[in-house]
Amino acid sequence: MLGLFMMFAYSCADPDAKPILTFDDAIKGSYPRVTSEAGSAVISPLDVAGSSYQYTVEFVDEAKGANVTELKFQWNYSGDDISAPSDFTTINRLYGVGDFSVNADGFASIEIPAFTGDQLEAEAGITITSANLGETFTVTSTIIKDGMTFGSDNSSSTVTGAAFAGQFDVIYVINCPSDVHVGAVDIVADYSIGWARDAATSATSLTAEIVDNGDGSFDFVDWSFGAYDTYYGCCTPAGNFSFKDVCNDVTFATEGTDSYGDSWEFETFLSADGLTMTMWAHNYTYAVGEDGIGQEAAKVTVTFPTAQTWNCTNCVATLAEVGPE
Numbered sequence: 001m002l003g004l005f006m007m008f009a010y011s012c013a014d015p016d017a018k019p020i021l022t023f024d025d026a027i028k029g030s031y032p033r034v035t036s037e038a039g040s041a042v043i044s045p046l047d048v049a050g051s052s053y054q055y056t057v058e059f060v061d062e063a064k065g066a067n068v069t070e071l072k073f074q075w076n077y078s079g080d081d082i083s084a085p086s087d088f089t090t091i092n093r094l095y096g097v098g099d100f101s102v103n104a105d106g107f108a109s110i111e112i113p114a115f116t117g118d119q120l121e122a123e124a125g126i127t128i129t130s131a132n133l134g135e136t137f138t139v140t141s142t143i144i145k146d147g148m149t150f151g152s153d154n155s156s157s158t159v160t161g162a163a164f165a166g167q168f169d170v171i172y173v174i175n176c177p178s179d180v181h182v183g184a185v186d187i188v189a190d191y192s193i194g195w196a197r198d199a200a201t202s203a204t205s206l207t208a209e210i211v212d213n214g215d216g217s218f219d220f221v222d223w224s225f226g227a228y229d230t231y232y233g234c235c236t237p238a239g240n241f242s243f244k245d246v247c248n249d250v251t252f253a254t255e256g257t258d259s260y261g262d263s264w265e266f267e268t269f270l271s272a273d274g275l276t277m278t279m280w281a282h283n284y285t286y287a288v289g290e291d292g293i294g295q296e297a298a299k300v301t302v303t304f305p306t307a308q309t310w311n312c313t314n315c316v317a318t319l320a321e322v323g324p325e
Helices: 002-013 117-124 227-231
Strands: 031-039 052-060 068-077 094-096 108-116 136-145 148-150 169-174 183-190 203-214 217-220 243-246 249-251 255-257 263-270 276-283 297-303
Touching: 031 108, 031 136, 068 117, 108 117, 117 136
Parallel strands: none
Antiparallel strands: 031 052, 052 108, 068 094, 068 136, 136 148, 136 169, 183 203, 183 297, 203 217, 217 243, 243 249, 255 263, 263 276, 276 297
16 A cells, blocks of 8 residues: 555656656647649649649647748659659748748648749759650658657658648659540441441441540540441450550550450541541451451541640541541
């Protein structure tokens, strides 16, 4: 009993010996919560200076950021394989109490000036072109509060997740936004070259769909353009038929192999106004007739809902060149 009493008396007398850590005694960090943003963290080689991302943060902690004294930014460029972030030098990215204001909700806040592609380009000492596609700038921020540093390294995923909208780091990707239309398009499919070569007419108005595979790759959902469903009552042919957009230069497949092992040939023409595209698709492995054309062949005119602004790098020069000679 005497021993227990002495332990109790000692723990009450020495604050450092308390067995339970209370909220008042705990170290309290701070994090930047995004309250507004403009632009996107994508740097386009087609418009480096116009690629811009700006955002506003408020400092979230028990004192609503009143004790935050510094917000600092550093950067890392993947193309240079920099193992440690570098301080910003070309542009001032160190903010202090004099740069903060109190917003309507009572939090210390700052509207961070926009990060632009040409600023990041200058920091890395490079010229951004399509050769840099996929490379990244990682911009990290840290908060100094009560002499302690807080950043993504000592913050939980809960803080930096969607629920709390905390944002210490931003990854800027070098990529070109694509102007290729994604979604439904109207088509007129002419099957008289192949499937319906003996029919009086075979021009059919249908709807097709273009899908974005990611990484600048696009596909038609059905590369038979309705013919398999019309003549076989099933199926959509799969294969390596996709087309690729690299900074508005679009390249279409001219040769391909379907999922049945058959070889296909494609020819494409884009109208000068960008509203229509004409394609010829020809399976030259299956059921080739005396004219040298396979049964599975079609000439298709695609009508886009809006004019396309991309450049077709390997389209034929004239509409007359689309299809068999």
